[in-house]
Amino acid sequence: xxxxxxxxxxxxxxxxxxxxxxxxxxxxxxxxxxxxxxxxxxxxxxxxxxxxxxxxxxxxxxxxxxxxxxxxxxxxxxxxxxxxxxxxxxxxxxxxxxxxxxxxxxxxxxxxxxxxxxxxxxxxxxxxxxxxxxxxxxxxxxxxxxxxxxxxxxxxxxxxxxxxx
Amino acid sequence: xxxxxxxxxxxxxxxxxxxxxxxxxxxxxxxxxxxxxxxxxxxxxxxxxxxxxxxxxxxxxxxxxxxxxxxxxxxxxxxxxxxxxxxxxxxxxxxxxxxxxxxxxxxxxxxxxxxxxxxxxxxxxxxxxxxxxxxxxxxxxxxxxxxxxxxxxxxxxxxxxxxxxxxxxxxxxxxxxxxxxxxxxxxxxxxxxxxxxxxxxxxxxxxxxxxxxxxxxxxxxxxxxxxxxxxxxxxxxxxxxx
Numbered sequence: 001x002x003x004x005x006x007x008x009x010x011x012x013x014x015x016x017x018x019x020x021x022x023x024x025x026x027x028x029x030x031x032x033x034x035x036x037x038x039x040x041x042x043x044x045x046x047x048x049x050x051x052x053x054x055x056x057x058x059x060x061x062x063x064x065x066x067x068x069x070x071x072x073x074x075x076x077x078x079x080x081x082x083x084x085x086x087x088x089x090x091x092x093x094x095x096x097x098x099x100x101x102x103x104x105x106x107x108x109x110x111x112x113x114x115x116x117x118x119x120x121x122x123x124x125x126x127x128x129x130x131x132x133x134x135x136x137x138x139x140x141x142x143x144x145x146x147x148x149x150x151x152x153x154x155x156x157x158x159x160x161x162x163x164x165x
Numbered sequence: 166x167x168x169x170x171x172x173x174x175x176x177x178x179x180x181x182x183x184x185x186x187x188x189x190x191x192x193x194x195x196x197x198x199x200x201x202x203x204x205x206x207x208x209x210x211x212x213x214x215x216x217x218x219x220x221x222x223x224x225x226x227x228x229x230x231x232x233x234x235x236x237x238x239x240x241x242x243x244x245x246x247x248x249x250x251x252x253x254x255x256x257x258x259x260x261x262x263x264x265x266x267x268x269x270x271x272x273x274x275x276x277x278x279x280x281x282x283x284x285x286x287x288x289x290x291x292x293x294x295x296x297x298x299x300x301x302x303x304x305x306x307x308x309x310x311x312x313x314x315x316x317x318x319x320x321x322x323x324x325x326x327x328x329x330x331x332x333x334x335x336x337x338x339x340x341x342x343x344x345x346x347x348x349x350x351x352x353x354x355x356x357x358x359x360x361x362x363x364x365x366x367x368x369x370x371x372x373x374x375x376x377x378x379x380x381x382x383x384x385x386x387x388x389x390x391x392x393x394x395x396x397x398x399x400x401x402x403x404x405x406x407x
Contacts (some may be wrong), residue, residue: 006405021390027208028295033390047297066393067402079394079402086398089405113393135297136389149386151297 006089009080011101016041019063020111020136020148029135034081038062038102044109045139046128047151054155056109056128060102063111064091076118095121111136111150119158127158209274210234210359211300215289218255218276219305221314224331231257232345236360240341241273242333247325251280253318256292265335274298280318283307287315298386 003009016039017023021030039061046054067079067088076091091112102108110120110129117131130152137149213234221227228243235241242260244267247253255278258271272292279286285305291298305311307319317323333341349356 003403004405006407009405022387026388027211027298027386028291029297029388029391031294031391031395034394035390063392067398068394068396079398081399084400086400086402087405088398088402093406111392113391115393133296134392136392137297138387138389140386146387149297 003080003082003085003087006094006097009087009089009094009097010082011094011098012037013101014039016061016148017138019061020138020150022136022138022148034065034079036064036080038098040103040106041109041148043147045147045149046109046155047137047149048130048153048155053149054128056107059107059109059128061109061111062098062102064094064098066113066115070115074116074118076112076114076116078112091118092121095123099123099125109150117154117156119156122159125159128155129158130155208236209291209295211274211289211291211298214257214274215276215287215300215303218278218287218289219303219309219311219315221312223312223314224327224333226312227255227314228333228341229344232341233348234359236356240338240345242335242338244330244332245327246330247327250323250325253278253325253327260333260335260338263335263338265332267332278305278315278318283319285315285318294391295388298388 001008014035014037015023019035019037019039021033021035041059041061042057044056044059044061046056048054065079065081067077070077072090078089078091078094080087080089099108104125107126107128110127111134112130113133114130115132120127120129130150132153134150134152137151139147139149141147214231217230217234218227221230224243224245227245228241231241231243239259241257242265244256244258245253246255255276256267257273257275258267259273260266260268261271262268270293273295274289274291276287276289283306286302287305288302289298289300290296305315317326
């Protein structure tokens with residue numbers, strides 16, 4: 001099916017590890033991965049250089065990919081790849097559809113490379129977003145457990161009662 | 166956090182989903198500007214890298230060891246700098262512009278070694294496509310088996326040797342590649358084993374998913390993905406605004 005409207009982009013819920021390309025053993029990121037969607041996470045660690053890791057409990061993770069060529073000032077041009085199409089959509093245009101697709105309430109962690117540090121549109125929800133490249137990692141905890149980590153040069157928090165942090 | 170008991174079903178679900186899914190490459194070969202970094206998708210054996218640093222007799226020996234470990238086709242250059250009397254920073258990088266200098270976007274890894282009294286420690290950190298990886302802090306004590314590059318810091322009257330940084334000369338990259346080819350020819354089994362451990366994809370997709378979780382957890386973190394494309398779209402892009 002040819003996608004002609006933002007609302008037709010198949011943005012659905014996925015398993016967290018699958019969504020973040022953490023489903024198989026590898027030591028370095030899979031740069032071929034183009035999956036997108038959202039997932040419920042029990043816990044996510046936001047990791048940035050020069051600051052203590054920040055833990056977000058029970059967030060919704062929204063995973064999107066920025067396009068290589070960024071032409072929309074003050075925004076992030078998203079790239080959605082399907083079998084038949086490569087679709088570019090500004091984050092500001094896609095964001096209402098993303099929010100409509102996810103449950104209300106929990107913090108949102110946006111896994112999205114954000115080269116210019118554009119802020120997602122304000123919605124009153126708490127949104128953790130990055131400036132720069134976001135890379136997903138799965139860290140071993142003890143001998144049996146794992147912890148999801150998203151690394152970025154800078155993580156920022158928008159919205160909620162805290163305001164931007 | 167996740168435990169192993171729930172892993173198998175998650176993994177199976179992921180494998181099925183991926184094999185049926187619509188994901189196509191977003192970061193792969195396809196444009197000239199990306200070709201030079203294609204091999205950064207090759208896994209690096211961080212444990213071997215840390216060992217190579219510990220065992221190296223000097224920067225030239227370390228760069229030789231690093232390139233033998235690396236299974237990609239690019240040559241890794243290294244820069245070694247003693248930032249003060251206690252700290253040494255080693256950087257591995259793809260010298261893509263062949264200027265013999267470390268470019269921020271060329272970095273692959275850094276190793277920081279610190280001397281604290283009669284003990285030392287060092288840690289490997291990934292950079293660029295490998296950013297986010299951090300080895301455990303590895304301790305160094307006198308009496309350990311180590312190369313002279315590291316051992317020298319325990320010598321009486323030690324003075325840092327690389328306050329003026331050593332960097333792989335651009336002109337040496339050809340010799341390093343040649344030496345590595347000889348090494349691979351002389352050690353085909355070792356090289357093949359390293360290639361098979363690497364997660365590099367040569368075009369096939371989906372089938373790589375399904376690595377079992379019945380094996381013990383690896384010591385280091387597992388890499389996931391970067392959420393931004395560094396290549397041209399697969400198809401002529403359609404821009405949607407509504």
